[in-house]
Amino acid sequence: MGRNKIVMKKIEDPGARQQFYSKRKGSIVKKSNELGILCDTDIALLMFSPTGEVTTYSSGKSFEDIMINAMKQPDELNRRSYEPQVEHINTVEEADAYKQYLLGAMERIQRSKAKLLANQEFLQRNENVAMALVNAENVAAAGNESSCSNA
Structure with a gap:
């Protein structure tokens, strides 16, 4: 039995939105970690919860080092389509x-x-x-x- 797809739209109820965020936050960090390990990439993840709580994650290097390296990139490399x-x-x-x-x-x-x-x-x-x-x-x-x- 397959899972139902979630329709991508803002959750209007603030309590439900925070609860959903709390449940999914760990999964996002876990997936980021997996991506960093499998692809040997530097990952810097910055998340703000609906209540304003900040969560950061980095793989390998420190979050600050990764962000500094990203800011040093030429503008052409920073643009993504x-x-x-x-x-x-x-x-x-x-x-x-x-x-x-x-x-x-x-x-x-x-x-x-x-x-x-x-x-x-x-x-x-x-x-x-x-x-x-x-x-x-x-x-x-x-x-x-x-x-x-x-x-």
């Missing part, structure tokens, strides 16, 4: 879950892009103000030099 294996989507619910995930990712990307554009505009305005100040100082200095030479 997400491409679901469409042939493994068997139900409408799974398709909807993938769709929701991708829509959320697109929203996060749009917010990030908006922040980057706002920062870029802010920097451009500051650069323009700085250039105007330099020009004003140059004009003032040139005016002072010409008035001194006339005297």
Whole structure:
């Protein structure tokens, strides 16, 4: 007898959500450990429970060392693409879950892009103000030099 698939959507009841998290947390750590051993990879796992409790796990190296190594990677290596294996989507619910995930990712990307554009505009305005100040100082200095030479 097979197990029923769990529909991927947020558990609305906070108590049930915390209970579900507590039951599954150990399994995630165990799977991370297995992946680290079987594939000889460095694993750093950081989880925040619904109540805000932090759980960390690392395989082999310390969590901090793994995170430092990850931050030292060139940006090209840090970028990952997400491409679901469409042939493994068997139900409408799974398709909807993938769709929701991708829509959320697109929203996060749009917010990030908006922040980057706002920062870029802010920097451009500051650069323009700085250039105007330099020009004003140059004009003032040139005016002072010409008035001194006339005297």
